[in-house]
Amino acid sequence: MRLFEDQIVLVTGAASGLGLETALAFAREGAEVVVSDISQVGIERAAAHIQAQGGRATACAADVSAASEVDALFKLISEKFGRLDVAVNGAGIGGTPSSILEANEAEFDRVISVNLKGVWLCMRGEIPLMLRQGRGVIINIASALGLTALPNSGAYAAAKHGVVGLTKVAALETADKSIRINAICPGVIDTPMNKFILDDAELLAQMERLHPVGRLGRPEEIATAILWLSDPRSTFITGAAIPVDGGWTARG
Numbered sequence: 001m002r003l004f005e006d007q008i009v010l011v012t013g014a015a016s017g018l019g020l021e022t023a024l025a026f027a028r029e030g031a032e033v034v035v036s037d038i039s040q041v042g043i044e045r046a047a048a049h050i051q052a053q054g055g056r057a058t059a060c061a062a063d064v065s066a067a068s069e070v071d072a073l074f075k076l077i078s079e080k081f082g083r084l085d086v087a088v089n090g091a092g093i094g095g096t097p098s099s100i101l102e103a104n105e106a107e108f109d110r111v112i113s114v115n116l117k118g119v120w121l122c123m124r125g126e127i128p129l130m131l132r133q134g135r136g137v138i139i140n141i142a143s144a145l146g147l148t149a150l151p152n153s154g155a156y157a158a159a160k161h162g163v164v165g166l167t168k169v170a171a172l173e174t175a176d177k178s179i180r181i182n183a184i185c186p187g188v189i190d191t192p193m194n195k196f197i198l199d200d201a202e203l204l205a206q207m208e209r210l211h212p213v214g215r216l217g218r219p220e221e222i223a224t225a226i227l228w229l230s231d232p233r234s235t236f237i238t239g240a241a242i243p244v245d246g247g248w249t250a251r252g
C-alpha cells in the first residue's frame with residue numbers, strides 16, 4: 001500500500017522546483033495531485049509529467065495573490081473531489097535582492113502579496129474543506145529566511161517570517177479538529193529560483209559555505225521532508241517550523 005493512495009493532494013507552485021518535485025513524489029505514493037501554479041503552460045507540463053509516470057493529476061491555474069483565483073481553485077477542488085487531504089502551499093517568488101534603503105515599493109508589495117498573503121488566501125480555502133472531513137494536513141513552504149536573516153532580503157525574509165507566524169496561528173486554530181499545519185524552512189536549494197546563484201561561481205561558493213554541510217540542498221531532500229510531515233508518522237507535529245537547511249540556522 002502506498003503512503004497517499006487515493007488521497008487528494010494540492011500543491012501550489014507545482015510548475016517548477018520544489019513544488020514540481022513534491023507533486024511528483026506525492027503522485028508516486030498514489031495521490032491524485034491537484035497541480036496549481038500561475039503558469040498554465042507549467043501546470044499542463046507538470047500534469048503530463050505525472051501522468052507519464054503512471055500517476056494522476058488535475059491541473060488548475062491560479063495566482064495565489066488574487067483572492068478570486070484562489071477561491072475558484074477551491075471551488076473546483078470542492079466540486080470535483082469534495083475533499084482535500086493534504087495541501088502544500090509552495091508558490092513563491094524570490095524578488096530582487098535589495099537593501100532596506102534601496103528596495104522598490106512595488107516589488108516589496110509583490111513579494112509580500114505572493115509569499116505571505118498567498119499562503120493566507122490558500123489556507124482560507126483549504127481549512128474549510130478539511131474541517132468538513134474532520135482531518136487534514138497543510139505544509140507551508142517558508143524558508144530558512146523565515147527563521148534567520150541575510151542582508152538584502154528584506155521583503156522576502158519579512159514574508160517568510162510572516163509565513164511561520166501564520167502557520168503557528170492556523171495550527172492553534174485547528175489543532176483540536178485533527179488538522180495539522182506546519183512550515184518547512186529550506187536552506188538554499190538547487191531550483192530555477194536560484195539560477196542567479198548557480199550561474200555565479202563566487203556567489204555559489206558563498207551560498208555553499210552558508211550551509212555547514214558545505215553544499216546547496218536538492219529538491220528531493222525537501223520533498224521527502226514534506227511527505228514525511230504529511231503522513232501518519234508525524235501525527236504529533238503541528239505548529240512547527242522545521243529547518244531543512246544543512247545546518248544553516250543551527251548557527252543561530
Ligand SMILES: NC(=O)c1ccc[n+]([C@@H]2O[C@H](COP(=O)([O-])OP(=O)(O)OC[C@H]3O[C@@H](n4cnc5c(N)ncnc54)[C@H](O)[C@@H]3O)[C@@H](O)[C@H]2O)c1
Pocket residue numbers: 012013014015016017018019036037038039042062063064065090091092093094114141142143144185186187188189190191192193194
Ligand atoms: N529554492 C530555494 O532555495 C528555496 C529556499 C527556501 C524556500 N523556498 C521557497 O520554496 C518555494 C518554491 O520555490 P522554488 O525554489 O521551487 O522556486 P521556483 O521558481 O522553481 O518555483 C516557484 C513556482 O511558484 C510559481 N509562482 C510564482 N508566483 C506565483 C503566484 N503568484 N501564484 C502561483 N504560483 C506562482 C512559479 O510560477 C513557479 O512555478 C517558494 O515559496 C520559495 O520561496 C525556496
